[in-house]
Amino acid sequence: MARQNGPASGAPDDQTRTRYLDPDEVRVFRDEDGRLFATVAEELTVLRPRFLRVHPLTDPDRYLAIVGPDPEGKDFGLLRNWRRLDRESRDIVNGELNRRYLHPVVKRIMSLRDYFGVAVCVFDTDRGLREATLRDVRDNVIYLGQSRILLTDAEGNRYDIRDVGALDAASKAMLAEVL
């Protein structure tokens, strides 16, 4: 079947085929009213595009999908490396990603107290200090590879510990208490 139809040559509306976008042909900007646009190779303008990471956890900086604003989220293509966008576009995309992915990365555990299996701790994260209540820690931890863990607290917030081994000794000891 596919052969008869011939491969659609990256037709923008072919939703079964991946289109890789060249960073040079993509431009992201805001108009004077502050509305967000993305243009792809002068052929296509997306109003209010959303930038979605393909691997938000394991490879956040590569593979970025540009999708439409509607709930269906029409896919306009993938950027292999969005950091190669022109400067203005890159800054906007960076801001959008920062806004969408509220993903605190833990640098240090300031304190941790365990009350019958409910641990109250203060994390020092790249987004500032935050007190978190961890319940049933062992049920709410996800291991990503060897020494990276994601903790989900009682309120549904997630905390990323990129490398448990690289934490300072005090933090490590506190973590070992509950894991």
Place this chain on the structure above:
Amino acid sequence: MVVEDDSLPKSVRDALPGVASSSIRLSAEADLATDGRFGERWVVLADDRVLTVASEDGEARVQRDLALTDIDEFKLESLVGGGVLQAVVDGREVDLISYTNALSKRFADVRTQLEAALKDKPIPEAPDRIFRCPKCGMVLGERTRVCVRCVRRGAMLRRLLSYARPYRAGLALVSVLMIAAAAFGLVPPWLTKILVDDVLIPKANPHLLGWLVFGLLASSVLSTVLAIWRGRVAAWLGGRTSLDIRAELYDRLQWMSLRYFDHHPTGTLVSRLTQDSGGVQDFLAFGLPWVASNLIIVFGVAGAIFALNWKLALLVLVPAPLVALLTRSLIRRVRLAFHKFWYGWSRFHTIVNDALGRVKIVKAFTRELDEIERFRFRNMELFGASVQAEQTFATFFPIIGFAVMSGSLLVWYFGGRLVIGDAGLSVGGLMAFLAYLAMLYGPLHGLAQSAQWMSRAMTAAERIFEVLDSEDYVERAPGKTVPEELRGEVEFQKVTFGYEKSQPVLKEVSFEAEADRMVGLVGKSGVGKTTVINLLCRFYDPDEGQVLVDGVDIRDLDLGAYRGHIGAVLQEPLMFSATIAENIAYGRPDATTEDIIAAAKAANAHNFIIKKPDGYDEQVGERGDKLSSGEKQRVSIARAILRDPKILILDEATANVDLETEELIQEALARLIEGRTTFTIAHRLSTLRNAHKLLVLEEGKVAEFGTHEELAKSKGVYSRLLNIFRKTSRVRAVDG
């Protein structure tokens, strides 16, 4: 209505320009700054202005100040890890305030409130969504009001013990036995002392020898018998108490609402029933009696050695706390190592279980070698953890033994000097002293650990009480209407519902189904068809609006009686690990064999069932794994039919059977739906040809509702679907 929020800090209130306190209608705190860092932010509705305020180090600053009249709409955008409240101004979204997941429910309510203000409607009261302890501010578990930080150990222990209250007599008996056993345990060293001092050393009083030996025998026998008796009674008490706790826990779990199960994976609930209740049982049956009897022994022994020689007693008791502390810290390290090991074990278990349980897919993709490699890695990891744990144990345990031993060396030396110098201690006294000392260190050593046991048991108890205290069960309040007969008129009135409140799946859905007629539900997968059914079955309650049956809100009906009138073939045909007959009769356990056969016949299941080697007695296996999905569906249709319900629900009931079988089932169903209000969900539109009305859902809303003819003519969603369907079924006719 003025919704005053006292929690608005004074600094924030003062920062609002030209806003009188009395004009504040609404305020809510958020936890993210615009740059995505954690920070305190406020959104305030004052008169008809919406303001956002940033508060940093007690200094507040207004960030946005919008007039309500400029705003078209309030929106929530859900982000990864949180969300943002937006105002639509001139057709453009303006971010007002961002929040983390912790506040997403709260802001769903805030949006509803702001929308109401926008439409000049009274601002609805928002439920309290932040489950924090009013005393210490700690986040509480899903819908419980009990704070572990504020509940003291004592209170928790009392609550645990309150389960033993019905068995007071047994408890009293155990206490008496415990004291008696400990008392008799103290006798032998004392008799030894008399034996040595008054008989052996002076080589005198031969008549005493027999009596003393008999006394030794008698006291040992007595204390042994008492210990056995105590142990047996305590085991019964502990077992009985945890039986009661388990029963209460299971009872509560069975009545929990589905929402609760959405938020608690089955695995954790199972571990509460098994591991945690086991932990509590260990504590009640062994731990607590052990601690109590050892405390009695410690005090008894302490009394005895002080009576023998108080100076020497002081000398050995002074280092005792030190030894206990040292032991404790060593044990702690051993425990940590073992903890890691046990946890590694359980992860190992999960992985093996996963791989072997899904062996079919491993084989289908020829991933055996990778699985072996993955296993090898885990296995090595486990090896490392176990070696570490065992080596830590092997190192520290002898050290602990030595520490304990060294106490008796002190006694040998200083006690020996007292004996030699005739300074108030006899040889027998020294021997008795050493014997008592040996009795003392064991319990002391254990008591040092008992804090650890306690906290483990309290942790288990906490997890159990969290379930017991959860307010998330379906209320079975008595005094509700028990519907004997239903006419079967169903009406949805502006029903809005979401599994997560912030993301409504159904939006203001309204329709009316006449009694004894069939309604077909149509819409893309994921649009909310099953959700409509879930609400009708009252698996969930609507967030807004009402579901009426015969004009009565189903929340006012007795739940059990109401569900008794519903027969549902759910989208996933769930099976119990039992026989086919038992699975069919699940909804009507009193059904006769002939009823079951009739139902199976009607569901077109009879023929395949009797061909099974064990016929109706065939075991369906775990989750019905031994049946094909089409077979499972037919069994569950039979189950619904057997119940003879007034309201019949068929959620993609024939999706997994071939066309021919479907024809047959359709025929059977056509007979069955007579006299019942039926809801059918199906992707093949031909399945719906008997439907009186069709309900077409699109994006959570009712797109169309009417008869087949009306909708076919209207050129709407349904007629479009009909065209697609005609095309594909023509293809199928040609292909077939």
